[in-house]
Amino acid sequence: MALAIVAPNKSEKELNAWKGIFLELAPDINLQIYPDIQDNALVEVVVLWQHPKNILKEFPNLKLICSMGSGVDHIMSDYVPENIPITRIIDPRLTFSMTNYVVMGILNYHRQFKRYLENKKSKTWDMTQPEIPISVGVMGVGELGGDVLDKVNALGFPCYGYGNSPKNDFRYPYYHGEELQEFLDQVNIVVCLLPLTPKTEGFLNATLFKKFKQGTYLINVARGMHLVEEDLIPAINSGQVSGALLDVFRKEPLEKNHPFWEQEEIMVTPHIASITNYKAAAPQIIANYRNLINQRPLLNEVSTDQGY
Incomplete structure (x- = not known):
């Protein structure tokens, strides 16, 4: 039995770091790193990140697929053998970093940091309207989105959540499904943390932007495929969207x-x-490798029906 890491876009340094931690924590595991896999038939567990399309067809005895990160859209959008479980990574540090990034974007917009950078260049001393009043809406309120709402709420800003499914007793005002317009009417900053599924691909588009309050600011930290990129600049030029902070793109590097x-x-x-x-x-991956062998429940297993 072997575990294979298939992440061709990772640098040699990154892959060596993964190899080193596996050797330290689980020297008994037969670790293979793509493309230097000795025997595909021995591979029963694969760890994937931005893998070649249809690579899973090459492992006839596959029993478990692990995402190298929190997202699984790169897996779900490809061929996946039927009835093979998929797991993802849940890391408090990942949540910490994501929330800090989003809060940084919110505060920079609220306190108009871009404006003051421009004023510095022109040596302009302008004390008028130093703050933009904001109300923050997060689309996708799982672990990451929920933490963003907690931190935004702690800063004293009104905050709202939106998702595809109903949630009982959610700790903030929450809208779902057909209540999208009601959600958008409450906010002037929209943060996208939706999972990428067939339903949410292209969700950030011209039709949605027309539903925004005039001058809403957009932050996308989910997936590049959420945004119809050619729709954003016209929405900005029309004033419907005041600007955007984008960390993900349809094609990377941009x-x-x-x-x-x-x-x-x-x-x-x-x-x-x-x-x-x-x-x-x-x-987490090592634990699931051992759970698989010992027929124990897997950690952080993904719902293949929901796509996350």
């Missing part, structure tokens, strides 16, 4: 000729809102 680079109202960061910590992730 191409040098992409118009987002030149749009002043769009802040671009290179998918760094939160990064999987291999020291936190590897023990």
